[in-house]
Amino acid sequence: LHLMLSKFYNVTFTRINRNSTFLSPARHSPHSLSSLRGFNNSLRGLYSRIILLLVLAILLHATTTQSYNPKSLSSVNSSFKGNPIKTSRRTSNSRIENSFPTTPTPTPSHLQSLQMGLLKVGKPKPWPLSKSSLPYVRSAGVRQFVNTYKRVRSLKGDSLLWGDEVEYGIFKVNGEDRTVKMCLRGKEVMDDLNFKEEKLKELQGEGCNWVPEYGSWMIESTPSRPYTGYAEDLLRVEKNMRLRRKRLLKALKEDEIAPTVSTYILMGASHVPSQTFPPSTPGGEFSESSYISDDIINPHPRFGTLTRNIRERRGEKVNIRVPLFRDTSTPEFSGIKDSKCGGCGEEEMSVWSYGQQIHEEKDIVMTGCSGSLEWLDSSNSGAPVKLSKWRVNVQDPDQPLKGLYFRAQPGVVVADADWPRNGEVVVGAEVSEGWIRLQNGYYLPMSSEDGGIRYLEKLSNSSKTPTTNDGMDRKGFPSPTLSPSPSSSKLSGMEALDLKDRKNSMESVESSESTEPTILHKMRPAIHMDAMGFGMGCCCLQVTFQAKDIDESRIIYDQLAVLSPILMALTASTPFLKGRIADIDCRWGVISESVDDRTRAERGLDAVAEDTDTMAGKGKKRLFKSRYDSISTYIYQGACSAPGAPCGEIGFQNRVMNKYNDIPVPIDEDHYLQLRAQGCDPSLAQHVAHLFIRDPLVIFEGSVEEVDDTKQTEHFESIQSTNWQTVRWKPPPPRDGPNSPHIGWRTEFRSMEMQLTDFENSAFTVFIVLATRAILAFDLNLYLPLSRVDANMQRAHSRDAARTGKFFFRRHMAPLELGDKGYGEVYEPAHHTSSSKTPPPSNPCDGVKEEEDSTGASNHRRRAPCATGGMEENSYEEMTMSEIMNGKGSYFPGLVPLIYAYLELIKCEGQPFERINQYLNLIKKRSNGELKTPATWMRDYVTSHPDYKNDSVIPESVAHDLMVACSEIGEGKRHEPSLTGDVRIEPVLKEDAYGVKLDSER
Secondary structure (H helix, E strand, C coil), X not given: CHHHHHHHHHHXXXXXXXXXXXXXXXXXXXXXXXXXXXXXXXXXXXXXXXXXXXXXXXXXXXXXXXXXXXXXXXXXXXXXXXXXXXXXXXXXXXXXXXXXXXXXXXXXXXXXXXXXXXXXXXXXXXXXXXXXXXXXXXXXXXXXXXXHHHHHXXXXXXXXXXXXXXXXXXXXXXXXXXXXXXXXXXXHHHHHHHHHHHHCHHHCCCCXXXXXXXECCEEEEEECCCEECEHHHHHHHHHHHHHHHHHHHHHCCCCEECCCCCCCCCCCCCCCCCCEECCCCCECCCCCCCCCEHHHECCCHHHHHHHHHHHHHHCCCCCEEEEECCCCCCHHXXXXXXXXXXXXXXXXXXXXXXXXXXXXXXXXXXXXXXXCCCCCCHHHCCCCCCEEEEEECCCCCCCCCCCCCCEEEXXXXXXXXXXXXXXXXXXXXXXXXXXXXXXXXXXXXXXXCCCCCECEEEECCCCCCCCCCCCCCCCCCCCCXXXXXXXXXXXXXXHHCCHHHXXXXXXXXXXXXXXXXXXXXXXXXXXXXXCCHHHHCCCEEEEEEECCCHHHHHHHHHHHHHHHHHHHHHCCCCCEECCEEECECCCHHHHHHHCCCCCXXXXXXXXXXXXXXXXXXXXXXXXXXXXXXXXXXXXXCCCECCCCCCCCCCECCCCCCCCCCCCCCCCCHHHHHHHHHCCCCHHHHHHHHHHCCCCCCCCECCCCCCCCCCCCCHHHHHHHCCCEECEEEECCCCCCCCXXXXXXXXXXXXXXXXXXXXXXXXXXXXXXXXXXXXXXXXXXXXXXXXXXXXXXXXHHCECCHHHHCEEEEECCCCCCCCCCCCCCCCCECCCXXXXXXXXXXXXXXXXXXXXXXXCCCEHHHHHCCCCCCCCHHHCEEEEEHHHHHHCECCCECCHHHHHHHHHHHCCCCHHHHHHHHHHXXXXXXXXXXXXXXXXXXXXXXXXCCCCCCCCCECCHHXXXXXXXXXXXHHCCCCCCHHHHCCCCCCCCCHHHCCCCCCCCCC
C-alpha cells in the first residue's frame, strides 16, 4: 500500500495546487535566531481530489498493527477536540505526509463527528458511599494507563489534526428595565442545535458540535470535523466560529443574547436580588451556597455530584477570595491609607497568590509583590516535605567516588543516567537519613556508604549559583512566592494580627515611617465566593493538537506549559466577579479555588477526621496546589549526549530536567514504582503518579470492578479529566473497532480567556497552532524552571499585566551555536574539583548537519532540555509582554517574528497569509499596549459609565449595557477600534446560519 500510494503521488505530482501550504513540522536548525527568516526549503502543497486516496487510506488504516479494544467513546471524558482521522503512517524511510501533502478529502459522516467527552449516563454514588471504592479506582486507573501505554507507545506517523473549543453563556435581557439575567435553558438550546446539525450531516461541509457545560445557562461548541495540517485550514477557524455564533443566535429568543464573555458579572451579587430566569433561590443540596442557587448547575447528575463531592471531600465549602479593586469611594477601603499596590514598589505588580491563603477570614485576602525577595518554596512553611537546594561538592579529588549515582529508589542504580557533576545544583527533599529525593524522580545519597566522603552541600534557598556568563544583565531573580518578608518570622506576624481589627492594623502599618515591609502590607479587602459555580461558570478558549507520536506530544506539552501564563495574560477578560470590580483580570485562580477539594491537612492547616484512610494520601499528605492549577512537572524525557561523545550519539536516556522541575511534586510512591517497573520512564512515571495523588470525584454505580482494565480507561479518565491543569496530556483512547475513528497522542492548551469577537478568538487559536509548528520546525527550547512558570501564572492575573507586567522568559530559544553567550559552558565531572580550570571540550557537532533520529525527532530537539547555555539561573530573564512577542535586543527575536519566519519557510502566501498577518498584527499591538485586552476595555467601560458610583460596585443597569455592548461587538454591530484596531467585524447574521436547499418540491 505504501508503494501504491507513493506511485500515486508521483503520478499526480504535476497537479500541485500552489495555493496550498502544508504546516510541516520538519526540522530546520538555524545557526542563530536572526537567520530563521532566511529559510525557504518548504514543502509545497499537493491537492488531488481523487476518491482513490480515501479508499487507500481506509485500507491502510484497517491494516494497522494497533489493537482495537471495544470501548464506548461516550465514556471517554477527555477525547480529541476534533475528528482525528489518520491520514498517513510513517515508515522507517519516509514520511508520506511530509513528502507529498495532499488535499484533505471529505470523510464519511461517522468519521467527521467530533469525539468530545460525552457525559456518562448512570447513577453517581454520593461521597460517603464512594469512599470504599476510592483505592480500587486509583489502582485500576494506573493499570488502565499502563495497558494503554504498552499498546500504543510505539504509534508513530499521525498527521497534525486539531480543534478549538469555545464556550458561551446565554442571557436574558430587558431593555426597558435594563436588566440582564442568566437564562437557564442551555440544555434546551443545545438539543435544538444538535438536532439541526444531525439533519445536515450528509452535506459534509462546515458543521458544529454542541455539548453541555457546567452551568445550565452555558453551552460549549467545537467544529464538527478537525482542522488539518494545511495553511488553508487556519482560515477555517474563524469561518467555523462565525458559523457557530450564527447558529446559536438562530436558536435564541428575541430577548436573549450570547456574547463570548468569561463570566456573568452579577452572579452572587448581593445588590441584585434576581439573577436567573426563571427565578431561583440561593442554596441547595449540592453547593449549599449562601449566594447562588443549585438551579444554575447543569441538570446532568455528574455536575451536581462533582459540586457536592468536592465540598464533602474538602470537609467544608470552598472559600474563594479575590482582591477587590480600590476606587475612590470603595467602602471596604474606608479608613485605610492609600498606597500603590498595597505596599509594592513603583515598578512592581500587586500579585494575588491564589490557592495559598493561610487564614480563615472570608472578606480579606493576602497579596504580594512581583519583586518579593523570598525564594522558591518559602510559601510552603510548615509543610512536612520541604524542598532545598543542594550543590554537588566533592572536595578531595583523590578520594574514589563510591555511590554518587542517580537511583530509581535507594539502592537501585539507574544504569544509563547522566551522573551529577561537581558544582551542579539540584533541588530536592530530604526523605530519609542520608538520602534526598530530587524533582526529576530520582534519589541521591548525601555521602558515601561509609560516610567518609560528603557528596552534597545544602544551600540556603536564597543562594545564587556562581556563574561565569557575563552576557547576562541580571544574575538571579527574586522569587514569585508571596510570603512574609525575611525580617519577620514565618507565621508570627499573621498569628499576632487581630483579623477582626484588620482595618486599623492596616492603617497603622501604612502610616508607619518604617520602610521595612511586613506581612500586614499584603492584607486587603476581598470578594468572597463559596461555590464551584463561581469558577466553573467561567467560559474559556481551548485548543487540542494531535501529535505525530508520543515524544512530540510530550515536548509540546512542556513548551505550551511555559506559554500558558503568557497567553492567559494577553487574553485577559475577567475583571468582574460577584457584581464587583476585582483587582485581577483573569479567571484561572477563581476556578482553582472553586474546585479545591483538599482537606485542611492537605492544605497544611491542621489535622483531619479519622475516616479518611481510603482517600489518597489518607487525606493528610501535603498537596501544594488545587487540582485545577498549573503543571508541577515537565514530562518530556529528552536525551543528552555524554561529554565528548561523537555527534549524534544519544546517551543518558533517563535524563530528566531536575534544574527545571524545581517545585514540589507530590506523588504516590507506590504507583510511581509500579509505573517504572512497567517500563515508563522517570518523567512519565512521575507525571502519572502526580495525577494519582487525587481521588476520583464521581464514581458511578455498577462501574467500579465491573470495568475491564485491559480494554477500558474509565477509571484513568475519571482522575485524569479532573486534574484541570494549564496543559493536559492525552493518551489515545480505546476504540470500538477497526472502523472507529483513530485518535492519537494529544496535548490540550487550556489557559486562554474568552475574547469578544470571533476574529480575536481565531487570532489566538491560530497563533498557538503556529507557535507549536515553529517550536518543532526550529527545535526551539522554551524551558524555564517551573518556579518561574508559577511566578508568571500569578503575575498574569494582575490588573493590566499584559501592558505593565514583566514575565520570566528564556533568553535563547534556539540551540546555542559558537559565538553565543553561554556556548561551551559545561558542568565538570564529579571527580574533578570545583576549582578545576580544564577547558570545556569542543562541540563534536560543530559543522555537522543535524539529522533526524529513528523516532523522527532531531538530535537538537532531543538535547534541548540539556542545552541550557550555562548555569540555568542565567538562561532566562524578566521581559515585558512586548519583548516576549516582538523581540528584545539582538539576542531574542520574539515569538511573532519567529512565526513570520516559519510562514516564510513554508511559503505561506495569498489569502491565508493576509488573514494570518492580521491576526499577528492584533497580537503585536495588544502586547505593546496599542490595543486593549477585553478585561481592560470592560473595566474602562464600567468605570466611565454614568451610573457607576466609583465604589467598585456594578449596578445592574451598567451590567445590562455592558453585556449588550459585548454582544453587539461580537456580532459586528459595533466597532471598537481599541479592541480590534482597523479590522472591522463583518456582521454575523442569524439568517445565514443554515444553507437554503435547492428543493424541487413545492
